[in-house]
Amino acid sequence: MAIQIGETAAPIISMTDVQKWYGSYQALTNINFQVKTGERIVLCGPSGSGKSTLVRCINQLERVQKGRIVVDGIEVTSGSTKNVDAVRQEVGMVFQQFNLFPHLTVLQNCILSPMKTKKVSKSMAEEKAMKHLQAVRIADQAYKYPAQLSGGQQQRVAIARALCMDPKIMLFDEPTSALDPEMVKEVLDTMIGLADGGVTMICVTHEMGFAQAVADRVIFMAAGEIVEEAPPQEFFSAPKHERTRAFLGQILSKH
Numbered sequence: 001m002a003i004q005i006g007e008t009a010a011p012i013i014s015m016t017d018v019q020k021w022y023g024s025y026q027a028l029t030n031i032n033f034q035v036k037t038g039e040r041i042v043l044c045g046p047s048g049s050g051k052s053t054l055v056r057c058i059n060q061l062e063r064v065q066k067g068r069i070v071v072d073g074i075e076v077t078s079g080s081t082k083n084v085d086a087v088r089q090e091v092g093m094v095f096q097q098f099n100l101f102p103h104l105t106v107l108q109n110c111i112l113s114p115m116k117t118k119k120v121s122k123s124m125a126e127e128k129a130m131k132h133l134q135a136v137r138i139a140d141q142a143y144k145y146p147a148q149l150s151g152g153q154q155q156r157v158a159i160a161r162a163l164c165m166d167p168k169i170m171l172f173d174e175p176t177s178a179l180d181p182e183m184v185k186e187v188l189d190t191m192i193g194l195a196d197g198g199v200t201m202i203c204v205t206h207e208m209g210f211a212q213a214v215a216d217r218v219i220f221m222a223a224g225e226i227v228e229e230a231p232p233q234e235f236f237s238a239p240k241h242e243r244t245r246a247f248l249g250q251i252l253s254k255h
Contacts, residue, residue: 009036009037010073011034011035011036011037012035012036012037012039012071012072012168012169012200013033013034013035013058013069013070013071013072013169013200013202014033014034014035014068014069014070014071015031015032015033015034015054015057015058015067015068015069016032016067016068016069016070017030017031017032017066017067017068018030018031018032018033018054018057018064018066018067018068018069019031019064019065019066019067020050020053020057020062020064020065020224021065026224027050027053027224028050028053028054028057028064028224028225029223029224029225030225031050031054031067031225031226032226033054033219033226035200035202036200037168037200038198038199038200039200039201039216039217040195040200040201040203040214040215040216040217041201041202041203041215041216041217041218041219042202042203042204042205042210042211042214042215042217042218042219042232043055043202043203043204043205043219043221044204044205044206044208044211044218044219044220044221044247044251045220045221045222045227045247046222046247048223049221049222049223049224050221050223050224050225051204051221052173052174052204053224054221055093055171055172055173055202055204056173057069058071058076058091058169058171058202059071059076059084059087059088059091059093059171060076060077060084060087060088061093064077071087071090071091071169072087072090072168072169074086074087089117089118089165090167090168090169091167091168091169091170091171092162092163092165092167092169092170092171093162093170093171093172093173094155094158094159094162094170094171094172094173094175095158095173095175096173096174096175096177096178097178098146098151098154098155098157098158098178099158100146100154100157100158100161101146102145102146102147103145104145105142105143105144105145106133106138106141106142106143106144106145106146106149106157107126107129107130107133107142107143109146109157109161110125110129110132110133110157110160110161110164111125111126111129111164113161113164113165114128114129114164114165117165118165125164128164129142129160129164130142132160132163132164133157133160135160135163135193136156136157136159136160136190136193137156137186137190138153138156138157138160141153141157150183151178151179151180151183152179152180152182152183152184152186152187155175155176155179155183155187156186156187156190158175159175159187159190159191159194163194167199168199168200169199169200169201169202170194170199170200170201170202171201171202171203172191172201172202172203172204172205173204174204174205174206175187175191175203175205176188176205176207177206184207188207188209188210191203191210191214192210192213192214195214201214203215206251208236208248208251211232211235212232212236215231215232216231217229217230217231217232218230218231218232218235218236220235220239220241220243220244220247222243222247227241227243227244228240228241228243228244236248
């Protein structure tokens with residue numbers, strides 16, 4: 001009998017009683033959140049609800065004041081820089097802005113981290129980079145510079161660059177929000193293909209069609225708290241919370 005993913009194994013991400021402040025402003029309140037290996041999570045909610053902060057806390061781009069975060073068996077909230085560095089090698093992150101190095105070609109952007117942090121040879125790094133650039137349908141642009149590409153193309157390069165580190169987990173922080181509408185689909189299609197490959201994924205997005213197509217669970221946040229979570233069919237057809245219903249009403253009326 002096949003074992004369901006995550007049924008017997010420890011969660012690949014675990015956040016326990018996590019709290020985060022910026023000065024006197026509490027951005028996250030009592031976050032308890034677990035992700036199974038291979039699970040695909042979509043985080044949604046109004047601006048300022050804590051979605052991006054939650055994702056950035058996973059690899060400690062943001063430090064928390066209280067609570068415990070464990071990623072693939074490594075506690076990143078222990079105060080150990082070594083632990084944080086180890087987790088960052090396993091976690092790929094794609095931001096709203098593409099964060100590509102403008103003075104490097106697409107290929108050079110993709111091989112830099114594997115060569116520097118994993119000591120991969122240049123030939124091996126280039127071979128892997130071309131494979132991932134092919135997967136996101138942008139290999140023909142490998143020798144161009146970021147400024148020569150459209151926003152959608154740059155975001156696909158950013159995804160390929162993250163994949164070049166062989167991450168166990170991919171985090172996406174509103175990866176389509178800086179794109180023109182006609183470029184959104186090409187990036188979402190790339191992410192759907194990635195999700196089909198079985199990588200553990202957490203995505204902050206307002207793209208509800210993507211959530212319905214890809215997510216195993218949709219999580220709604222408001223005012224720094226997790227308000228509701230459910231499989232997509234249940235989340236969209238029968239939301240339990242008034243705040244969730246109001247949010248979906250606003251989002252879906254725009255599409």
